[in-house]
Amino acid sequence: MTDWEPESRYVISIAARIVGIEAHTLRYYEKLGLLQPERSSGNIRLYSEDDISRLRYIKALMCDCGINLAGVEVALRLMQRIKNLQEQLDEMTKELEKTIETETIEDIEWREG
Numbered sequence: 139m140t141d142w143e144p145e146s147r148y149v150i151s152i153a154a155r156i157v158g159i160e161a162h163t164l165r166y167y168e169k170l171g172l173l174q175p176e177r178s179s180g181n182i183r184l185y186s187e188d189d190i191s192r193l194r195y196i197k198a199l200m201c202d203c204g205i206n207l208a209g210v211e212v213a214l215r216l217m218q219r220i221k222n223l224q225e226q227l228d229e230m231t232k233e234l235e236k237t238i239e240t241e242t243i244e245d246i247e248w249r250e251g
Contacts, residue, residue, distance in 0.1 A: 145186055147176065153185035157193045164193070170207065172196060172214065 153175075154161040167173055168183070173192050175183040185193075192214075199205045199213055 147184035147186055148190070150175075150183045150185070153183075153190060153193070156190055157197060159193070159197060167193070167196065170211070172207075172211065 148156065150161045150164055154164055157164075164183075164185075168175065173189055173196075175185045175189050178184055196210055196214075199210050200207070205213065
């Protein structure tokens with residue numbers, strides 16, 4: 139998908155059918171804060187591909203792994219924390235590489251000078 143193409147959005151009935159759960163379950167998950175679908179100007183829930191992936195993950199945790207909703211909430215928070223830490227690590231790695239490159243260039247210039 140290119141930057142100018144809009145991302146697909148699904149109304150609640152379609153999202154529920156895609157994931158294989160009931161629409162009232164999606165509303166309940168939203169009430170618990172497990173996901174926050176966008177809203178149209180008419181206040182209709184619009185589920186993105188990321189929302190669908192998250193719902194599939196929640197369903198897999200519950201159905202395949204036997205985790206209850208409290209466990210799902212913990213797992214989702216931990217996954218978000220891991221993602222945040224990975225982003226911080228990537229940023230620190232870039233800064234370190236830039237620092238090493240700068241110091242290496244300064245060392246070479248100092249030796250040649």
